[in-house]
Amino acid sequence: MISYETSPYDIRDDLAEVHGRVWDRIAKAGTWLDGATRVSIAAETRHARSCPLCARQKAALSPFAVDGAHDSLADLPDTWIEIIHRMVADPGRLTQSWSEKMRGGGIDDTEYVELVSIVAHTVAIDVFSRGLGLVQHPLPDPQPGEPSRYRPAEARQGEAWLPNIAWDEAGPNETDFCHGRESSIRRALTLVPDEARSFFDLGAHQYLPGDAMREFSKKVRAITRAQIELLAGRVSALNQCTY
Numbered sequence: 001m002i003s004y005e006t007s008p009y010d011i012r013d014d015l016a017e018v019h020g021r022v023w024d025r026i027a028k029a030g031t032w033l034d035g036a037t038r039v040s041i042a043a044e045t046r047h048a049r050s051c052p053l054c055a056r057q058k059a060a061l062s063p064f065a066v067d068g069a070h071d072s073l074a075d076l077p078d079t080w081i082e083i084i085h086r087m088v089a090d091p092g093r094l095t096q097s098w099s100e101k102m103r104g105g106g107i108d109d110t111e112y113v114e115l116v117s118i119v120a121h122t123v124a125i126d127v128f129s130r131g132l133g134l135v136q137h138p139l140p141d142p143q144p145g146e147p148s149r150y151r152p153a154e155a156r157q158g159e160a161w162l163p164n165i166a167w168d169e170a171g172p173n174e175t176d177f178c179h180g181r182e183s184s185i186r187r188a189l190t191l192v193p194d195e196a197r198s199f200f201d202l203g204a205h206q207y208l209p210g211d212a213m214r215e216f217s218k219k220v221r222a223i224t225r226a227q228i229e230l231l232a233g234r235v236s237a238l239n240q241c242t243y
Contacts, residue, residue: 001020001023002016002019002020002023002125002137003016004016004134007132007134008133009132011132012205014205015128015205015206017205018201018202018204018205018206019125019128019137019202021198021201022121022124022125022198022202023125023137023139023140024140025121025198026038026039026042026118026121026122026139026140027039027140027141027142027143028143028145029143029144029145029146029147029148030114030147030148030192030194030195031110031114031147031148031149031150031192031193031194031195032108032110032111032114032147032149032192033111033114033115033118033147034142034145034146034147035142035143035144035145036142037076038114038118038142039139039140039141039142040073040075040076041076041080041084041115041118041119041122042118042121042122042139043073043075043139044072044073044075044076044080044081044084044085045084045088045118045119045122045123045126046122046126046136046139047071047072047073048070048072048084048085048088048089049088049089050071051070051071051072051085051089052071053066053068053069053070053071053085054070054085054086054088054089054090055089056068057086057089057090058089058090063086063090063093063094064098070082070085072085077106077107078105079102079105079106079107080106080107080115082102083102083107083112083115083116084115084119086098087116087119088119088123092239092240092241096161099112099161099162100161109162109163109191110151110191110192112162113162113189113191113192113195114192114195116189117189117192117195117196117198117199120199121198121199121202124202124206125137128206150173150193151191152165152171152173152174152190152191152193153171154166154169154170154171154174155190155191156169160184160187160188162191163191164187164188164189164190164191165178165187165190165191165193166182166187167179167182167187173193174190174193176197177190177193177196177197177200178190180210180211181210181213186200207228207232208220208221208228
């Protein structure tokens, strides 16, 4: 359960609700990972911020010039630890060859996508709290259950690093998500469709819903669209996100 009742700021109800949905999903078995593994990934995501090796790699001219062992909680395989720490500390300098090496070291492409999604969800909520000067929410307790192990037959390897679904090839199980304007970012997690759905549910509340993206003159938040994009652009520049 996530609550902002003690926040010194007024937090929209829909934000508390979507953050609660994310925490509930992380606690439960996903498509390829059980609840305990998913919560461990979220915990390692938080722990990675204090890793000395990550700090040295981040400061190096080349992110792969510094070797060593990550300071980890040791609840996950080494390859998984490496993926989490690199994503948290220096995501802008990851390469396709590194991704391929990781997937050759003991993680399936489906598990990789689910792991990436959990990291992204966790970071989004933690940064939201940190930006408001709030303490991090306690991670949820893992729930029992087995992963569904559903892999969409329509997911194919294209120009992206991992298989995903093209809108014109989407099957009946994904038509709820694979509609409207197609973009690379919306396709990114579709090898594990429930992760894509959840990520864009979160984005619709923390940023804008899809149908409002091109409504530049319509005010859908407390600040104007121009103010939203000024903030978004500044954050993107600081994080070296060139999307």
